[in-house]
Structures are given as C-alpha cells and as structure tokens.
Amino acid sequence: MIVVSHRRRERSKERGGATWIRVAGLGLALSAPAAVVAQPTFGPQGRATVLENATILRPGGETTPAAMIVIRGESIEHIGPAIEIQGRATRIDLQGAFVTPGLIDVCSALGMTATRSASPVNRAFDAFDRYNAEMFREAFRNGVTMMYLPATGASGAVGTSAIVRLAPGEGGGWAGEVVRQDAALCIDLGSGESALRRLSTLDALRKQFKDAKSYRESLETYDEELKEYEKKIKERAEKEAKEKKEGDKPAPGGAPTQQRPEQPAPAEGAKPEEKKDEITKPKKPGTDPGAEVLLKTLDREMPVRIRADRSSDILNALDLAREFNLDVTIEGGSEAHLVARQLADAEVPVVLGSMLGPGLHRDDQFRRARDDAAAVLSAAGVKWALGSGATDQAAGRFLLLNAQMLAAHVPGVDPLSLVTKDAADFLGLGDRFGRLQPRRPADLVVWSGHPLEADSRVQRVYVDGRLVFRDDGSTESAAGGEEQ
Amino acid sequence: MSARSFLFTAAMGCLVVCGMTGAAQARQPRTAISAPWAVGPDGSLMKDVTVIIVGGRIERVIQGPADVAVDRTIRFESGVISPGLIDAASTLGVVGDNIERKSVFDPDASVVEALDALSPALRAAGQAGVTAAMIRPAPSGIISGSAATVRTISPSGAERIIRGEGPLAVTLGPGSWDVDLGPTSRAGVLHELREAMRAAKAEGGASRLARMARGELDVIVEADSAEDVDAALRLFGQYSLAPVFRHASDAVETASELGQAKALVVVGPYTYSSELRLLAGPARLVSAGCEVAFCGGLPFLEADALRLSAALAVRYGLDPAAARRGLTINAARAAGLGNRVGALTPGADADIVIFSGDPLRLDSRVVEVWIAGERVHQAPPQAPQEADGWKAWEE
Numbered sequence: 001m002i003v004v005s006h007r008r009r010e011r012s013k014e015r016g017g018a019t020w021i022r023v024a025g026l027g028l029a030l031s032a033p034a035a036v037v038a039q040p041t042f043g044p045q046g047r048a049t050v051l052e053n054a055t056i057l058r059p060g061g062e063t064t065p066a067a068m069i070v071i072r073g074e075s076i077e078h079i080g081p082a083i084e085i086q087g088r089a090t091r092i093d094l095q096g097a098f099v100t101p102g103l104i105d106v107c108s109a110l111g112m113t114a115t116r117s118a119s120p121v122n123r124a125f126d127a128f129d130r131y132n133a134e135m136f137r138e139a140f141r142n143g144v145t146m147m148y149l150p151a152t153g154a155s156g157a158v159g160t161s162a163i164v165r166l167a168p169g170e171g172g173g174w175a176g177e178v179v180r181q182d183a184a185l186c187i188d189l190g191s192g193e194s195a196l197r198r199l200s201t202l203d204a205l206r207k208q209f210k211d212a213k214s215y216r217e218s219l220e221t222y223d224e225e226l227k228e229y230e231k232k233i234k235e236r237a238e239k240e241a242k243e244k245k246e247g248d249k250p251a252p253g254g255a256p257t258q259q260r261p262e263q264p265a266p267a268e269g270a271k272p273e274e275k276k277d278e279i280t281k282p283k284k285p286g287t288d289p290g291a292e293v294l295l296k297t298l299d300r301e302m303p304v305r306i307r308a309d310r311s312s313d314i315l316n317a318l319d320l321a322r323e324f325n326l327d328v329t330i331e332g333g334s335e336a337h338l339v340a341r342q343l344a345d346a347e348v349p350v351v352l353g354s355m356l357g358p359g360l361h362r363d364d365q366f367r368r369a370r371d372d373a374a375a376v377l378s379a380a381g382v383k384w385a386l387g388s389g390a391t392d393q394a395a396g397r398f399l400l401l402n403a404q405m406l407a408a409h410v411p412g413v414d415p416l417s418l419v420t421k422d423a424a425d426f427l428g429l430g431d432r433f434g435r436l437q438p439r440r441p442a443d444l445v446v447w448s449g450h451p452l453e454a455d456s457r458v459q460r461v462y463v464d465g466r467l468v469f470r471d472d473g474s475t476e477s478a479a480g481g482e483e484q
Numbered sequence: 485m486s487a488r489s490f491l492f493t494a495a496m497g498c499l500v501v502c503g504m505t506g507a508a509q510a511r512q513p514r515t516a517i518s519a520p521w522a523v524g525p526d527g528s529l530m531k532d533v534t535v536i537i538v539g540g541r542i543e544r545v546i547q548g549p550a551d552v553a554v555d556r557t558i559r560f561e562s563g564v565i566s567p568g569l570i571d572a573a574s575t576l577g578v579v580g581d582n583i584e585r586k587s588v589f590d591p592d593a594s595v596v597e598a599l600d601a602l603s604p605a606l607r608a609a610g611q612a613g614v615t616a617a618m619i620r621p622a623p624s625g626i627i628s629g630s631a632a633t634v635r636t637i638s639p640s641g642a643e644r645i646i647r648g649e650g651p652l653a654v655t656l657g658p659g660s661w662d663v664d665l666g667p668t669s670r671a672g673v674l675h676e677l678r679e680a681m682r683a684a685k686a687e688g689g690a691s692r693l694a695r696m697a698r699g700e701l702d703v704i705v706e707a708d709s710a711e712d713v714d715a716a717l718r719l720f721g722q723y724s725l726a727p728v729f730r731h732a733s734d735a736v737e738t739a740s741e742l743g744q745a746k747a748l749v750v751v752g753p754y755t756y757s758s759e760l761r762l763l764a765g766p767a768r769l770v771s772a773g774c775e776v777a778f779c780g781g782l783p784f785l786e787a788d789a790l791r792l793s794a795a796l797a798v799r800y801g802l803d804p805a806a807a808r809r810g811l812t813i814n815a816a817r818a819a820g821l822g823n824r825v826g827a828l829t830p831g832a833d834a835d836i837v838i839f840s841g842d843p844l845r846l847d848s849r850v851v852e853v854w855i856a857g858e859r860v861h862q863a864p865p866q867a868p869q870e871a872d873g874w875k876a877w878e879e
C-alpha cells in the first residue's frame with residue numbers, strides 16, 4: 001500500500017497544461033475498484049494524468065487496445081477500459097502508441113564508475129553518478145527505469161550492490177532513488193585473471209568468511225564472558241549483602257560494615273577490597289564492519305552475487321556457497337551452460353549479461369560462451385535472468401535490444417517479459433514493479449509503436465507518476481476541471 | 485554440333501520414356517522459395533513474395549500469387565526472405581596483420597592472400613545470416629592494397645572469393661602519416677597521392693594505380709576527419725571516381741558535401757558503448773542524400789553485431805528501409821558487387837537468408853541460409869512462442 005502523505009511534489013512540465021503544479025496529495029484511497037471510479041475518492045486537488053487510447057502490451061505478446069491508464073499521484077489508479085474521470089486531469093491521446101512497464105535491469109553498470117578496491121563495506125551506490133542528466137535521458141530514451149548496480153572493479157568481496165530507480169530528485173535535479181541498499185554482497189572471482197590469482201582470490205575469500213565466523217565467535221565469547229562477569233558481580237553483591245545481613249544480626253565483635261565475611265577477620269583490615277577474588281571485566285573485541293557485512297551473508301540475511309565466467313570458477317563459487325551456506329547467484333556465467341547440472345543441483349540461479357562481447361574469435365574467459373546458453377540452463381532447470389552486464393557503462397541503455405538478441409537464440413523467450421516482470425520477480429520486487437496494475441507505482445513507458453519493432457521509439461517515460469522523459473509530441477490537452 | 489544434336493535427341497527420348505523426371509534432369513531444376521515477406525531492392529518490406537532460383541541465380545521475383553512450374557517449392561508460413569547480409573568492411577577469416585609496412589604505397593598488395601578459408605569465424609558468420617564480407621587491408625599507409633569480397637559459406641560450385649581485387653584501400657589522415665616511410669602531414673599525404681595518381685595516369689598500363697586513375701578500379705577511402713573526407717571528394721572527383729568512405733566518424737560534419745556527391749558511406753560498427761553522436765550519424769547522412777552501408781566489427785564482435793549496428797542506427801533516427809539497404813545492396817555496392825549480390829533481383833546470385841522476422845529486429849532469428857541456390861544452413865525447428873497468460877492489468 002503506497003500512501004502519499006502531505007508531501008509537496010513538483011510535477012514535470014506538461015505541454016498544454018499548467019506548468020509546475022504542486023500537488024498536496026492526500027492519503028490516496030487506492031482501494032476503490034478501478035472500474036467504478038465514476039466518483040473519485042481522492043481529494044479534488046489530486047490532478048490525474050489520463051493516457052487514452054493506449055495499446056497495452058502484455059508480456060507474452062498479447063495486446064489490449066484502446067485502454068485507459070489513469071495516473072494519480074505516484075500510482076496507477078486505473079488501467080483498463082475507458083472510464084469517466086472527474087476532477088482535474090491532463091488527457092493525453094496515445095493513438096497508435098504502446099505502453100509497457102518501465103524496463104528493469106537485473107545487472108547494469110549504467111552511470112557507474114568501477115571501484116578499484118575490494119572491501120565488503122564498499123557500496124556500489126557511492127560510485128553511481130547521480131547527477132548525470134545525459135545518462136538518465138539516454139536510459140529513458142530506451143525505456144529503462146530501474147536497475148541493479150553491482151559493485152565491480154576488483155576481485156574478491158568487492159562491496160554491496162544497490163537497486164536504483166531513476167527517479168528525479170527534489171527541486172528538478174536527478175538523484176536516483178535507492179529502492180534497496182545493500183541488495184547483495186558482490187564477489188568477483190576474477191575470471192579474467194591468471195589461474196594463480198584466481199586461486200589466491202578464492203583463498204582470501206575463504207579466509208574472510210572464516211575470519212567473519214571467528215569474529216562472531218569472539219563476539220559470542222565476549223557476550224558469554226560478559227554475562228558470566230555480570231553474574232559473578234551480582235552473585236558477589238548478593239553474597240555480600242547476605243553476609244552483611246548475617247553479620248549485622250549476631251554482631252559478636254561489633255564488626256564494621258566494610259569487613260568482608262569471607263576474609264578471616266583481618267586484624268589489619270585497611271584495604272579489604274584488594275584481597276577479594278579477582279573478577280576481571282572481559283575485553284570487548286573491536287568492531288569489524290567488513291565482517292559484519294559477511295555475517296549477514298552467513299546468516300542468509302543478505303544474498304551473495306558471485307561474478308564468475310569460467311566453469312571452474314562457477315564450481316568454486318558453488319563450493320563456497322556450500323561451505324558457508326550462502327544464498328548465491330552467479331553473475332556473468334559465460335560458461336554456466338557447461339555446469340548447468342551442478343547449478344541446478346545447488347539451485348543457484350544465473351544472471352546473464354551482454355550478448356555482445358566474445359566475438360567470433362572467442363578467446364580468454366569467454367571462449368566457450370554460447371548465444372543459446374540460456375536455453376541450456378532452462379533445459380537443466382536452472383533459473384536465469386538477463387541484464388545488460390556489469391562491465392559496460394553505456395550498455396545499460398540497450399537492455400531491451402540485448403534481450404531481443406538473446407530471444408533470437410532461445411526458443412520461447414519473450415524479450416519484454418525478461419526485462420519487466422521477470423526482472424522484477426528476480427530482484428524480489430515483483431509485488432511493486434514490472435507489471436502495470438492499479439495501486440502500483442506508475443513507472444511506465446510509452447512507445448511510438450510495438451517496442452520490439454526496430455523503428456519504435458520511446459515517446460514518454462513516467463517514473464513514480466511523474467513525466468521524466470518526452471520525445472516528440474502526441475496531442476494532449478488539459479481538460480476536466482482545469483477551471484477549478 | 486552433331487554431338488549436341490545427339491544429346492538433344494537423347495534428352496528428348498528420355499523425356500518420352502521417363503516423363504517429367506527426365507525433363508528435370510535435362511535442364512537445370514527450378515526452385516521456388518516463398519514467404520509472407522521479403523526485403524525489396526529498395527530496402528522496404530514486400531508482402532507475399534516468391535523467389536524463383538535456377539542455376540544458382542535468381543530468375544524471377546514474384547509478388548503476389550505465383551503460378552510458375554517449378555521442381556521444388558519451399559514455402560515459409562512466416563518470416564522474411566532477405567538477400568544475404570554483407571559486412572561492408574571486416575577482417576573475417578583474415579589471420580594476423582594484413583598489411584605490409586614497408587611502403588606507404590602498396591597498391592599491389594592483396595588482402596585476399598591473407599584469407600584463411602577454413603576459419604570457423606566465416607561459417608559462424610554465415611549461419612548468422614552474413615553470407616558475404618568485404619575484407620579490407622588495415623588502414624595504414626596511403627594505399628594499403630586491394631580489398632576483396634568473400635563468401636562466408638561456399639558450397640561446392642560456388643566461389644569462395646566473389647571478388648579478389650578491389651576496391652583499392654586508400655587511407656587519409658593520421659593513419660597514413662609515417663615518420664619513417666613517408667609524409668608526416670595531411671598536406672604531404674595529399675601531395676604524394678595526387679602526384680602518384682598523376683604519374684600513373686600519364687604512364688598508363690595495367691597497374692592498379694593506373695586503372696584507379698583511369699576510373700576503372702574503384703576506391704574505398706578511410707578518412708577519419710571531415711577535412712580528409714572533403715579532400716578526398718575533391719581529389720578523386722578529378723578522376724571521375726566516387727570513392728566509398730569508411731571509418732568516417734566525422735563524416736557527419738560534411739554530410740551536406742557527401743550528400744551532394746551522393747556518396748556511399750560505410751558506417752559502424754556500433755555497439756552498446758557507441759557514443760550518441762556516432763549513433764545519430766547514419767540518419768544525418770541519409771537525410772543529406774548519402775547512402776550508408778554497415779560494417780559489424782566482425783570477427784571481433786558477434787555476427788549479430790552487424791544487424792545490431794543497423795538496429796542502433798534505426799533507434800537513433802535512420803529510416804528502416806535505408807538500414808536494410810545498408811545491410812544488403814549498399815554493402816554490395818561498396819564492394820563493387822551491386823549487380824551480383826545484395827538484392828533479390830533477377831540475375832543476382834541466389835545468396836538468400838530467411839529470417840523469422842524483420843532482419844532489423846534483433847529477436848528475428850535465421851531460419852535458413854542459401855548460397856548460390858543451395859541450402860547451406862537450416863536452424864533447428866523452434867517451438868512456437870507461447871504467451872504465458874500473464875495478465876498485465878487487473879480490474
């Protein structure tokens with residue numbers, strides 16, 4: 001349930017309508033069935049954007065023609081047959097245009113600069129160029145609205161990834177909205193490096209995870225020792241109190257209160273405290289933020305994405321997952337099809353990247369790449385998803401083209417599903433993104449024709465209900481309550 | 485003469501005895517390939533087309549219902565018949581350094597001599613629908629030798645090398661400047677080239693330079709900067725040569741001059757990393773009056789990268805028909821083979837690819853590849869794509 005509290009929102013400039021409109025959206029009553037919205041249940045000041053005569057494309061290829069999409073606030077209020085809209089609305093005629101959800105990239109390097117250090121405390125989002133207006137625009141020009149950004153640029157445990165939505169920032173700038181910080185721990189097994197370096201990377205990782213375990217043990221030991229200490233202190237205090245009580249009662253020699261009962265009545269009771277049993281307070285181990293991150297992965301609170309291309313590295317990744325009981329996904333996976341059975345047995349999914357790269361020469365770690373690798377994975381029962389890849393900063397723009405390239409080699413794959421609902425489900429965000437449904441955030445793309453046709457272009461992109469990109473116009477007019 | 489008459493009589497006799505089978509053996513068999521769509525010579529998609537093939541060549545292209553007696557009919561219920569795609573500048577099948585670095589003038593070098601006909605990259609490209617590629621010498625020196633055009637798959641009876649000589653590769657700009665061997669400046673390169681062509685023309689003879697100077701041997705110019713494009717237009721214009729331009733990332737700056745000359749510009753390869761300015765180049769060139777042909781960076785990129793280059797250019801404004809021409813007939817024209825391959829026209833070699841959809845759509849796959857009228861590749865059948873019944877919206 002998305003609730004917009006009394007937040008002032010700046011809306012994008014709409015041609016023919018008022019320019020900058022502040023909308024103080026009341027709590028959106030979103031439970032009203034969309035088909036009966038004759039009497040809207042929102043505040044009269046909630047201006048709606050009505051996309052009319054749109055062809056909605058359902059993943060799988062089916063289309064729903066002449067549909068109406070009503071966007072109010074940041075959500076889709078209605079999608080389906082045309083209905084009567086009351087209150088103020090900006091109407092946009094989308095005759096001939098197609099509407100899809102915003103495209104979602106399960107592995108992108110868009111706007112990223114690679115980190116050169118590897119540490120679990122690195123955060124990918126820190127390397128994301130949040131004010132790169134051209135990058136945002138080119139992503140929108142190709143329909144991309146959300147992406148998973150891995151930490152890259154070194155081997156080992158590189159950092160944690162983020163899921164970012166290309167949302168405009170307050171005040172008209174860009175900032176990107178972090179949908180999920182620390183989405184996964186990114187590990188790179190350095191498939192492009194020499195065998196020796198790859199082995200030492202793996203060794204170092206094992207040690208890191210073991211160290212994290214001993215860090216936890218030392219914390220646990222400390223906790224136990226602390227408890228023990230507190231217990232002892234308490235016991236002693238109780239004992240003292242008891243003895244004091246007892247001592248008060250008989251008072252044979254009018255003993256002073258300071259005297260410890262366990263002490264054999266010292267004649268020279270000048271410093272009794274020094275002579276009691278030593279109870280030392282345990283020393284707290286220093287905090288290790290890197291180990292804290294690894295502990296989350298050991299507890300399976302944070303998933304792990306392991307970048308591995310060579311089959312040997314993938315098998316090593318599976319070993320690592322087994323040894324430390326990690327929730328692992330393989331990223332890259334140029335040779336994943338060679339170890340499909342092992343991946344299926346371990347129930348480890350694979351994130352495939354750019355369909356471009358190895359070329360026809362095919363050397364190094366990509367030499368056994370196959371265009372139809374996804375079909376082999378599917379046949380073996382391995383779950384997979386397709387992103388634009390973690391290495392090419394500019395490739396994130398062409399996510400849908402990449403999906404189309406894959407679809408040409410893998411039977412039964414719908415490229416559009418891959419980069420909308422499948423991607424959202426894969427990232428665990430399927431309940432909010434990747435599908436056009438009422439009450440969901442209005443992240444949608446208007447295409448001049450069928451999105452898979454070569455000459456279709458993105459005309460409009462809405463993120464969070466706001467128009468964030470627009471290329472050549474379609475007729476629209478501000479109507480219905482404009483006078484109010 | 486009498487032997488021929490005898491054969492004829494024998495054949496007629498066979499016809500009488502064996503009926504139609506005998507007739508089919510006596511003359512060359514005719515094959516009809518039909519599909520709901522085909523790429524026309526102008527790059528647009530034509531509906532309902534049948535291509536009749538005889539003797540390795542296209543005999544007729546019929547739009548609409550075809551009622552022609554043929555020996556074999558292959559009908560595709562869906563898909564697009566396309567001329568085989570041609571990479572307009574690649575090093576497919578060429579092993580190692582393909583240029584001799586002893587002189588800045590090396591017109592007699594032939595890149596075709598560096599061809600490894602057994603390279604698996606050739607066949608892989610063919611199976612992706614790239615039936616031919618112009619292979620070119622590396623852009624270095626002023627004249628680095630002759631390009632050639634090869635088939636990626638050649639069944640018995642079809643030549644591997646469609647054109648062994650030409651066009652001649654000329655490089656202007658820093659690629660041709662050489663401290664040790666020749667001129668070190670733009671002016672120096674132009675001077676030497678002008679002198680060499682003037683001398684060759686005066687001398688006459690059958691050398692490649694002389695033939696080029698007489699306008700008998702075509703030329704492909706690598707010119708990175710706008711001023712080099714401009715200089716080449718003027719220099720070769722004097723010899724009535726219309727050079728094909730390549731690697732002209734700055735060609736957009738001189739789009740109007742190139743457009744006036746109706747120049748053919750080889751563009752690409754475009755990849756996911758290509759800059760905006762470059763991606764928008766083909767649209768600008770075509771709107772100025774040029775034609776474009778694509779190269780796909782093969783074999784350093786996937787074979788599909790050729791279609792990707794065209795698809796990206798279309799995404800950034802290029803007309804789809806111009807893009808399809810760029811993958812087929814214009815690439816053939818760049819190689820000097822415009823009347824031989826690259827179009828579904830009578831008389832052309834029957835180098836044909838059947839795609840499952842528009843070749844510009846990257847999700848279209850190669851269904852069959854035919855070279856010189858022979859089927860050389862057939863993709864394994866795919867189950868029809870099924871909608872998964874997911875509901876996009878709920879009421």
